[in-house]
Amino acid sequence: MIWKPTLVLLRINRAATFVRWSPNEDKFAVASGARAIAICSFDPEGDWWVSRLLKKPIRSTVLSIDWHPNNVLLAAGSADMKARVFSAYIKDVDKRPAASVWGEKLPFNTICGEYASPSGGWVHSVAFSPSGDALAFAGHDSSINIVYPGVPAVYSVKLSILPLVTLTWTTEESIVAAGHDCQPLVFAGNQGSWELIGSLDEPQSSKSAGSTRSGIGGPSPVGRLNSAAFNTFRNAAERGISNAPGSPTAASSGESELFTIHQNTITSVRPYSGVPGQIAQVSTSGVDGKLVVWDVNAITPISATGLAGKLGKMQVR
Numbered sequence: 001m002i003w004k005p006t007l008v009l010l011r012i013n014r015a016a017t018f019v020r021w022s023p024n025e026d027k028f029a030v031a032s033g034a035r036a037i038a039i040c041s042f043d044p045e046g047d048w049w050v051s052r053l054l055k056k057p058i059r060s061t062v063l064s065i066d067w068h069p070n071n072v073l074l075a076a077g078s079a080d081m082k083a084r085v086f087s088a089y090i091k092d093v094d095k096r097p098a099a100s101v102w103g104e105k106l107p108f109n110t111i112c113g114e115y116a117s118p119s120g121g122w123v124h125s126v127a128f129s130p131s132g133d134a135l136a137f138a139g140h141d142s143s144i145n146i147v148y149p150g151v152p153a154v155y156s157v158k159l160s161i162l163p164l165v166t167l168t169w170t171t172e173e174s175i176v177a178a179g180h181d182c183q184p185l186v187f188a189g190n191q192g193s194w195e196l197i198g199s200l201d202e203p204q205s206s207k208s209a210g211s212t213r214s215g216i217g218g219p220s221p222v223g224r225l226n227s228a229a230f231n232t233f234r235n236a237a238e239r240g241i242s243n244a245p246g247s248p249t250a251a252s253s254g255e256s257e258l259f260t261i262h263q264n265t266i267t268s269v270r271p272y273s274g275v276p277g278q279i280a281q282v283s284t285s286g287v288d289g290k291l292v293v294w295d296v297n298a299i300t301p302i303s304a305t306g307l308a309g310k311l312g313k314m315q316v317r
Contacts, residue, residue, distance in 0.1 A: 007048040010038045018064055024071045026093055031062035037076055039088045039108075054086050054109055064125045069132045069276075072097045072106060077123030083137040083145070085112040101133050101150035117143045118156050124165040124179070130172055130277035138164040144177055148191050155194045157187060166269045170279040170296045176200065178266035182258055184284055186299050198299040200282075201260050264288040 010016070014033035021028045030038040030051070035058045038051035060080035067074055074088045087106035089097065102112040117123070117139030126137040135147040140163045146155045162180035169175055178184040183201040187194055257263070264287035272293050274280040285291045 008040060009048060009050050010040070011051055011053060012036055012038055014061075017061060020065050020067060022067050022071050022088075023069055027071070027088070027090065029065050029067070029074055029088065031065050031076065033061040035059060035061070037062055037065060037074070037086070039074070039090065041090050041093045052090065052108060054088065056109070057111070057114075058084070063122060064137075066127045068102070068128050069130070070097045070100065073100075073102055073112060073128075073132070075126040075128060075135055075137075077126040077137050079122045081116055081120045081122060081139070083115045083123045083126050083135070083147075085114075085135065086110065087112060101148075113147065113149055115145065115147055115154060117141050117145055118158060119143070121163070124163065125167050125177075127167055127169055127175075129169050134172075136167055136169065136175055138167050138177055138179070144175070144187060144194075146175075146189065146194050151191055153191065155189065157194055157196060159196070165265065166267060168269050168271055168279075168282060169277075170271070170274075170282065171277055174296070176269055176282050176294075176296060178269050178284055180265045182260045182262040182264060182266060182286070184266065184269055184282070184294060186296070196302065198301045200294040200296070200298060200300070201262075202300050261292055262286045262288055262290055 010030055012030070012032045012034040016030050016032050018031035019028060027039060027041050030040065032038065035055065037054040039054060040049045040051045043050045054074070058076070058078055058080065060078050062076050062078050064077040065074060072087060072089045072094055074086050075083065076086065077083045085102055087108060087110035089106050089108050097106055103110065106112070113135070115137070119141035121140030124138050124140060126135065128135055133148070133150060136144065138144050142161060142163045143156050143158045144164055144167065164177045164179035166179065167175055167177035173188060173190050175187045176184050177187060183199050185196055186198050186200060188197045189195060262284065266284045266286040269282055269284045271279045272281040272283040279296060281293055281295055283291060283293050
């Protein structure tokens with residue numbers, strides 16, 4: 001296979017922040033700091049990719065996007081504290097979409113829904129369910145929100161932990177999400193209710209028993225890579241921890257090691273094996289440089305994770 005670079009005309013004057021191919025691979029969307037999303041399609045005459053912009057009513061940087069299975073609708077989460085669903089229909093590319101819970105007539109830039117988390121906050125991540133009939137998004141107010149436009153209902157699960165920044169659906173009734181708490185959490189529910197049921201990590205035993213997950217990027221337990229000098233450098237590089245006396249992040253070697261496999265923020269969780277709606281494994285990657293593969297059925301109950309006292313109540317809106 002030979003890769004050939006092709007010109008893309010984005011028409012944005014700020015940095016691109018997120019990119020995602022459409023399910024049919026005939027379009028891709030580029031989020032940006034220009035308060036716009038570029039929907040790109042190929043022009044064979046010019047041999048380049050041209051774009052149309054989704055702009056109104058976005059008022060800040062777009063942080064996350066996700067395509068609907070019908071190849072037309074696009075969800076976007078922004079720093080203006082809103083999660084929105086747009087129509088990205090392009091006449092010469094897409095077939096007319098069938099009616100869905102998001103609407104019937106869907107010309108380009110139609111707003112099919114606009115939602116916010118209970119206490120506001122940036123929307124870090126958005127994702128459609130495998131059927132496309134529900135939308136999940138994570139806010140900086142440490143909440144995860146699930147939208148059912150057909151009911152209609154919005155379920156918000158508020159947590160007293162650090163915010164989630166990434167999520168993915170594993171089935172129509174389960175979600176894996178992760179973020180600044182350094183462990184992948186599992187949420188389950190349906191159109192009646194949603195709740196946190198546990199973690200894919202084992203925070204109380206990961207440090208002492210060692211990782212039982214497959215992955216790369218972990219520290220070496222033996223040899224010169226386990227020296228005090230190297231550990232000091234690794235702590236500074238992976239977790240921003242300084243061992244200098246008087247430093248606000250100074251810590252002993254025991255205190256600087258988290259009781260989780262990931263040692264810093266998890267920035268991405270993605271399906272690894274299975275098919276949409278029946279995901280068997282997910283992968284996570286983080287600021288610590290680790291890439292870990294998890295079995296979605298190996299769930300540690302809430303009572304064993306230390307999260308039991310940190311959970312808020314579900315809110316229905």
